[in-house]
Amino acid sequence: xxxxxxxxxxxxxxxxxxxxxxxxxxxxxxxxxxxxxxxxxxxxxxxxxxxxxxxxxxxxxxxxxxxxxxxxxxxxxxxxxxxxxxxxxxxxxxxxxxxxxxxxxxxxxxx
Amino acid sequence: xxxxxxxxxxxxxxxxxxxxxxxxxxxxxxxxxxxxxxxxxxxxxxxxxxxxxxxxxxxxxxxxxxxxxxxxxxxxxxxxxxxxxxxxxxxxxxxxxxxxxxxxxxxxxxx
Numbered sequence: 001x002x003x004x005x006x007x008x009x010x011x012x013x014x015x016x017x018x019x020x021x022x023x024x025x026x027x028x029x030x031x032x033x034x035x036x037x038x039x040x041x042x043x044x045x046x047x048x049x050x051x052x053x054x055x056x057x058x059x060x061x062x063x064x065x066x067x068x069x070x071x072x073x074x075x076x077x078x079x080x081x082x083x084x085x086x087x088x089x090x091x092x093x094x095x096x097x098x099x100x101x102x103x104x105x106x107x108x109x110x111x
Numbered sequence: 112x113x114x115x116x117x118x119x120x121x122x123x124x125x126x127x128x129x130x131x132x133x134x135x136x137x138x139x140x141x142x143x144x145x146x147x148x149x150x151x152x153x154x155x156x157x158x159x160x161x162x163x164x165x166x167x168x169x170x171x172x173x174x175x176x177x178x179x180x181x182x183x184x185x186x187x188x189x190x191x192x193x194x195x196x197x198x199x200x201x202x203x204x205x206x207x208x209x210x211x212x213x214x215x216x217x218x219x220x221x222x
Contacts, residue, residue, distance in 0.1 A: 002221045007160050012213035013137045016220055021132035021209070026124045049118050065220050087216050094212055097205035098132070102123035105198050109127055109176050110113045
């Protein structure tokens, strides 16, 4: 059981959304949503501006939060594949809605 | 014109969403969405765990990004009111969808 926000233990923003609404989480989730199953190297190639440390720690957190699956194959060298879980897939419509909103208002916001 | 991500100048996540998907931005936007017009003190009272420095800097950034209006009345003492812009209001359906998803999956994710 994860430690919850002491003041607001039931707040969905403080306890849940805050852990996956950062830039790297959203980029990883969106990339997996477009490609279904990816290996670490493929994710790293698809998001070149993320450091290996950040990619590994974000993948670990997204797995802990049950948004992504991590599947390891007993091969040499070991093969690891990532994909969205059902819960992860159900998060994506909200992400897509944010992306569409951002594209629609891009010029206005950055000008 | 704001400086854009040098590698990905058109990316909606890196350039837009990343600036308003943090915990404090989402809490301020959601609070304003429920209360229409609020003063600084009211916002601070509604989000007691935010520091004054963070509240001020987040409000400033959300205003820069055209998500909130800041209206100052020439009174003594000066009165300042915050509210969502049209663009800000159009961001909220995506935020509400994230909140509903988080509430639905709360137990699963934190357990």
